[in-house]
Amino acid sequence: MSLLAWLVVIISQLALVAGQIFLKRAMSRREHGGEKARGWISILAIGIAAMTVWFLLWLGLMPRLDLSKLMPFEGISPLLIVLGAAAFLHERLNWRGWAGVVLTCLGVLLVSAS
Amino acid sequence: MHDQLPAALPKPAPGLFWNPYLQIFLTVLLTAAAQILLKVGADSSTAHDSLWSWLGLAELASWWTWLGILAFVASFGGWLYALRFLPLGLAFALTNGVHIFVPIGSWLFLGEHIGLLRGGGILVIIAGILLLAQSVAKAEEKV
Numbered sequence: 001m002s003l004l005a006w007l008v009v010i011i012s013q014l015a016l017v018a019g020q021i022f023l024k025r026a027m028s029r030r031e032h033g034g035e036k037a038r039g040w041i042s043i044l045a046i047g048i049a050a051m052t053v054w055f056l057l058w059l060g061l062m063p064r065l066d067l068s069k070l071m072p073f074e075g076i077s078p079l080l081i082v083l084g085a086a087a088f089l090h091e092r093l094n095w096r097g098w099a100g101v102v103l104t105c106l107g108v109l110l111v112s113a114s
Numbered sequence: 115m116h117d118q119l120p121a122a123l124p125k126p127a128p129g130l131f132w133n134p135y136l137q138i139f140l141t142v143l144l145t146a147a148a149q150i151l152l153k154v155g156a157d158s159s160t161a162h163d164s165l166w167s168w169l170g171l172a173e174l175a176s177w178w179t180w181l182g183i184l185a186f187v188a189s190f191g192g193w194l195y196a197l198r199f200l201p202l203g204l205a206f207a208l209t210n211g212v213h214i215f216v217p218i219g220s221w222l223f224l225g226e227h228i229g230l231l232r233g234g235g236i237l238v239i240i241a242g243i244l245l246l247a248q249s250v251a252k253a254e255e256k257v
Contacts, residue, residue, distance in 0.1 A: 020202060020206060021202065023193075023194065023197060024197050024202040027194055027197040027198045028197075028198075030198070031124050031198055044194075055186070059152065059156065059173050059179070060173075062152065062153065062156040062173070063156040063157065063173070071213075074213075075213070077206075078203075078206050078207040078209075078210055081202060081203055081206040081207075082203035082206070082207065085201065085202040085203040085206075086203070089201075089202060091201045091202060091203050091204075093201075093203060093204065093249065094249050094252060094253060095249075096245050096246070096248050096249030096252060097203070097204060097207075097245075097246060097249035097250075097253075099242075099245050099249075100207060100242045100243065100244075100245030100246030100247075100248075100249055101203070101207045101242070101246070102242070103238055103239070103241055103242030103245060104207055104210035104213075104238075104239050104242030104243060104246070105210075105242075106238055106242070107210070107213065107235045107236065107237070107238030107239030107240075107241070107242055108210060108213045108235065108239060109235070110231055110232070110234055110235025110238055111213050111217060111231075111232050111235035111236060111239070112235075113231060113235070
């Protein structure tokens with residue numbers, strides 16, 4: 001994998017995590033209703049923009065790398081999202097939740113290693 | 115998680131269709147379909163020489179790619195709906211179910227082989243998703 005490919009993969013993963021956090025922020029804010037709900041559409045738009053960046057970069061990576069090279073990054077993304085959600089949304093998982101996240105990531109790595 | 119659930123997250127409307135977990139399941143199915151369609155679309159594109167081509171714009175010339183995009187957009191509705199009711203980390207981890215359906219779909223439609231390792235990986239993902247489901251059940255018990 002070339003340096004450029006690594007860079008593109010890292011940027012796409014950052015865009016994915018940021019995008020999902022913005023989407024969640026927007027939907028939570030919308031639930032509040034009234035004054036607090038204002039601006040949720042702008043936050044949603046930022047989230048969708050970040051997801052679009054992720055999507056286009058991912059689309060560009062697909063023909064260049066084997067799916068088996070790409071999938072491990074897809075595999076660790078839930079872990080990145082859980083960490084991002086803990087840092088920016090103050091979400092907490094119990095130990096079963098953590099074990100579940102780690103197992104699913106592991107499974108994705110196995111699927112992609114084959 | 116359980117100390118945040120009741121205050122921060124609302125209850126969904128009654129009825130199976132409005133269950134956020136069913137919506138995640140639909141999101142997963144549509145995303146798996148999208149991934150396979152995008153792969154077919156990407157394989158049918160040829161130009162990858164300039165820096166711009168990293169943006170995946172050449173792949174937009176294929177109808178398969180557009181079908182994939184359509185499936186992605188459709189999956190987005192269910193995802194946003196689920197986000198209203200579930201914590202992001204948990205909901206996203208559940209979308210790992212995609213990696214169960216992509217190999218199965220690739221086997222059915224693209225003729226890809228599912229070996230021992232891949233089959234084992236699918237089982238590990240299922241175990242992980244069951245653990246996640248349990249973690250939700252435990253959290254809701256405590257509420």
